[in-house]
Amino acid sequence: MIANYGYKDGSGEYYISIDTDKCIVCEAGRACLGACPKGMFEIISDDYDDEVAAVKQQFRRSLAFDCAQCKPAGGYTTLPCVSACTPGAIKHSW
């Protein structure tokens, strides 16, 4: 399942997409949990009882601001969460 967390508002679209099929047997050892400087990811049991990564509820409406420090303007060339997820489950829309 592709889970899109985030929103669209007047300033643009801000979604973090997680391919949860790649999370069920995570080859990266849940590296996303430690990679995000803000600790935005968590492991949840989804509606089909699979253990998958998700963006924590409190960050889902403020991604544009919470992710800003990891974007190029913050000095990063790659996003820590995307780099840490070696199976390639995590993508940013912006």
Added chain:
Amino acid sequence: MAETAGEKKEYWRWQENCWIDESKNWRDAKIITAGIDVGSVSSQAVIVCDGGLYGFNSMRTGNNSPDSAKNAINGVLEKSGMKLEDIHYVVGTGYGRVNVPFAHKAITEIACHARGANYMGGSQIRTILDMGGQDCKAIHCDEKGKVTNFLMNDKCAAGTGRGMEVIADLMQIPIAELGPRSFDVDEEPPAVSSTCVVFAKSEALALLKAGYSKNKVIAAYCQAMAERVVSLLERIGVEKEFFITGGIAKNPGVVKRIERLLGLQAVQTKYDSQIAGALGAALFGYTLVQKQGVPNKAAA
């Protein structure tokens, strides 16, 4: 329809609805499950007997989720002569799903709407648009109604039922008449602001002052709503067949414009589109009872 002092007509108030299938006797059922969808604007309770829809109640959500859940289920229990103890399994869903005191399990409305749409529209349904009270969701599912991709926007009320209620109040036209009246225009106006209900309301007032008829403003708002949700759908991609759930599915002014923008006809159903989430929850409960058996005791 003039208002007198001290009287405030609720143009936004939609029809509450309680129904049971008189052709069925719930006492004959081996497995009875219920789904309770406590949404931000409306609450529904659906009862499923042996995997088939038996009855439902749809009403406005109050300021207390547990009470809303109780009121919703009590409506259908009273009509059917059933007691809460007769129900083997209850699943809560929606915004207030964790506050359903008698639920055995809570499941997100995304999974429940997909499951409900699969039942209502058939196994060929692949794309679902849920236009809820204060959010909208675009969902892809497989032939079993299992979610394969979803996108939800609950940050902004544009493109939601609440937005339509605001316009109904502003125009002083009953909400059920907005859709049909939006077609009663000489030419289709451009959409009002599609990004914010507050701006859309201001824009609607400005258009009225500029000489637009009420119908034309409603048409512009319906078009804005359609454009708003179509942009969500396009983000996950639209696959045939396409189904709309939620209260806005009853508004032809928005539905027809969505269909026009997508170049697709939404699948029609004989069921009330507003119960999809609660129906899906009840069907999840049915599957769980089939797999795990009946729990020892009701949750509350």
